[in-house]
Amino acid sequence: MQVAIPLYPRLTALDAIGPYEVLQRVPDFEIVFVGAERGEVRTENGMLGLTVDAVFAEVPRPDVIVVPGGIGSREQVRGGALVDWVRAVHPTTRATTSVCTGSLILAAAGLLTDLDATTHWGATELLSRYGARPVRQRVVAHPAQRIVTAAGVSAGIDMALALVAQLVDETAARAAQVGIEYDPEPPFDAGHPEKVGPDVLGRIREYAGMRS
């Protein structure tokens, strides 16, 4: 089983690494990080480098793809090698998946037209502009279309566990979950904008302003 995870400049690292960490626990899953060029790409803030080991042309028939999001997705959706590759490989995948704003890239490739889909909470309007129907759900699966979208960043971990259950069996998924000791105890109940007050929303805006 070949799992391809595309990397591109200014991606969100955990979008890619959460699912990677789950999926690589199945011994016959081979994970390959693909991109427009071999070599390093840097995350959105530039503080982390990840390696692209294969160019898109070298991975023409992956069984599974996991498209991460990040601020760099805004550049990717305009078209180019990543969108073209997603469109080209989808017909033969067993699962075409995205995390966070990775769903914008699936949408730009024409895969989400008139389908329910999810993304990071901050990108729901943008997702609808690409023809998808955004829903507030952590994971949205379309078995007939072989498409799964996950919500923001950490949702990729939940999605990947469900994917192992689907592609292998539930025992394998539980084994992966034990392996990463995924028994979450978030110190706060603050996983969505609807769960926090104006102080937190104000801080998010303040921090966003400091970055741009």
Place this chain on the structure above:
Amino acid sequence: MQVAIPLYPRLTALDAIGPYEVLQRVPDFEIVFVGAERGEVRTENGMLGLTVDAVFAEVPRPDVIVVPGGIGSREQVRGGALVDWVRAVHPTTRATTSVCTGSLILAAAGLLTDLDATTHWGATELLSRYGARPVRQRVVAHPAQRIVTAAGVSAGIDMALALVAQLVDETAARAAQVGIEYDPEPPFDAGHPEKVGPDVLGRIREYAGMRS
């Protein structure tokens, strides 16, 4: 605030990237990935490359360190540049932390002697051999000693959120949690060996055998 995350060959990626993804959301936290040599290190299975941007000597006074685990920790605990650096920088950190078997490295540096500490469930005995007192807890904090250890792999996310609350404030921690949309919905209740049956434990052993 300088946060240093050491990388070494055969680490577990999510141990490092979970906390990174939380901590980098605070604009005045600068994250630096340090190691014995600049350049790429590969994860335990070799399927992912991460970049070391600074050698240990270039990061002599980090405010926070987050030491990841992974099968490669077994090599690191024998001593060398990483253990020496942890021992050298600890006296001036605001927080010296570990995820998963990263606690073995803190212990090898002499920081956990006679302290309660946590690690991956598969490494509790090994941790006690290094003088710590393993406890089954997701995060173990010793404010007076400025030491925090987190359990296996995904526990680093929970730890990092608590760390932001401690180092900045709760509003910042909640803002980071909203940012990564950390509202976990694991598809199974299987986050610890005590929560699964013999079929799953058997599968874990089977997969471990296929890897070695």
